[in-house]
Amino acid sequence: MNKNINRAIENSKYNQEVKLIAVTKNFGVEEIELAIENGITDIGENRVQELVEKYKILGDKVNYHMIGHLQTNKVKYIIDKVKLIHSLDRLSLAKEINKRAEKYDIIMDTLIQINISKEETKQGISVEEVDEFINSLSEFKNIRVKGLMTIAPYENNIEDTRWIFKELKAIYQDIKSKNYKNVDMEILSMGMTNDYEIAIEEGSTMVRVGTGIFGKRKY
Ligand SMILES: *Cc1c(COP(=O)(O)O)cnc(C)c1O
Numbered sequence: 001m002n003k004n005i006n007r008a009i010e011n012s013k014y015n016q017e018v019k020l021i022a023v024t025k026n027f028g029v030e031e032i033e034l035a036i037e038n039g040i041t042d043i044g045e046n047r048v049q050e051l052v053e054k055y056k057i058l059g060d061k062v063n064y065h066m067i068g069h070l071q072t073n074k075v076k077y078i079i080d081k082v083k084l085i086h087s088l089d090r091l092s093l094a095k096e097i098n099k100r101a102e103k104y105d106i107i108m109d110t111l112i113q114i115n116i117s118k119e120e121t122k123q124g125i126s127v128e129e130v131d132e133f134i135n136s137l138s139e140f141k142n143i144r145v146k147g148l149m150t151i152a153p154y155e156n157n158i159e160d161t162r163w164i165f166k167e168l169k170a171i172y173q174d175i176k177s178k179n180y181k182n183v184d185m186e187i188l189s190m191g192m193t194n195d196y197e198i199a200i201e202e203g204s205t206m207v208r209v210g211t212g213i214f215g216k217r218k219y
Contacts, residue, residue, distance in 0.1 A: 001213060008200035016205050021065050023192075023210030025050060026217040029057050035213065036062055042083070044208050048074040055081050067149075067189075067208055069123050072096045080104050086149040086189050086208075089113045089124050094137055101142035108142060111149040111189050114171065116164045119153055130171060131178075138181040145180075147187030147205075148172050152195055161195045165202035172203075 005018055022035050023044040032043060032054065045051035046068020055064060063083040070078075070087050078085075079100040088094060088110040101108040112133065115124030125133050137143060150168045152161040168190055176185040191199025193212035200207065211217065 001209065004197060005200065005207070008197040011197075012201045012203065014203045016200075016203060018200055018204060019206045021067070021189075021206060021208045022213050023067065023208050024054070024214070025068075025210065027210075027214050029054060031214055032058060032062065040213075044086070044210075048077050051081065052077050065208075075100050079108065080106075084109045084111065084146065084187075086111045087113045087123065088143075088145075091133070091136055094140055094143060098140035098142045106142065107144050109144050109146045111147045111187060112145060113149045113151075114168060116150050116167050117153050122151055122153075124150065127167070127171065130175070134175060134180050134183060137183075140182065143182060145183040145185075147185055147189065148175075149189035151192070152190070152199075154194055158195050158198055162198050162202060165190050165195075165199045165204065169203040 005020065009018060021042045021044045022040045024032050025046050042063040042065060044065040044067040051064055064081055065084050065086060066078055066082045067086045070085065070093060072093055075096045085108065097108050113124040114130060115122045115126060134145065137145060148168055148171060150164060152164045155161050169188060172185060172188050187206050188204050189206040190204045191207040193209050196207040196209055
């Protein structure tokens with residue numbers, strides 16, 4: 001995995017650093033502990049309940065990332081546990097994250113999830129709405145936008161995903177240049193098992209890999 005990541009960085013014109021997030025949904029605590037022994041420092045979960053259960057056992061042995069759709073009424077369970085929320089995609093969620101973060105007197109780091117591919121099944125705000133959305137976040141003092149996230153559709157020919165990563169990188173650069181309040185663009189979370197190498201070539205700084213590390217998920 002690290003070898004492949006390093007090779008992709010060599011092929012990237014950005015020469016960036018890349019953080020590997022091990023996506024541990026549907027895998028148990030033993031597998032996570034083994035991954036930690038092998039150098040994993042950050043894990044991604046897409047369900048609140050599963051994240052909380054693992055947190056109870058593993059505590060601060062590892063950093064937690066919320067990468068899946070986040071229901072507003074569940075923010076309170078994770079706000080004090082996660083390092084980064086990758087799936088900020090609507091104002092009602094921002095409002096709730098801000099409210100809960102304020103109670104803990106923390107500033108919650110978030111990524112805005114963007115639906116580049118326009119697949120109806122995918123969450124995320126549309127490319128056209130990004131600027132307006134970021135503007136509307138400026139009132140939330142306990143939220144900091146650290147970057148962007150997207151999920152590319154699964155393609156058999158992974159070259160078909162390249163345009164998506166290119167486009168997210170372009171939006172990232174554009175937002176970065178505008179110096180919005182509360183925005184500190186550092187992270188581009190894109191790339192999963194199927195497409196992380198292409199995502200890195202196009203500038204990803206954070207890849208979310210599950211099956212590529214742990215094998216097929218057991219349901
Ligand atoms: C499951 C998941 C991943 C990891 O998928 P793999 O194909 O197993 O690497 C990455 N990001 C999100 C948002 C996910 O839900």
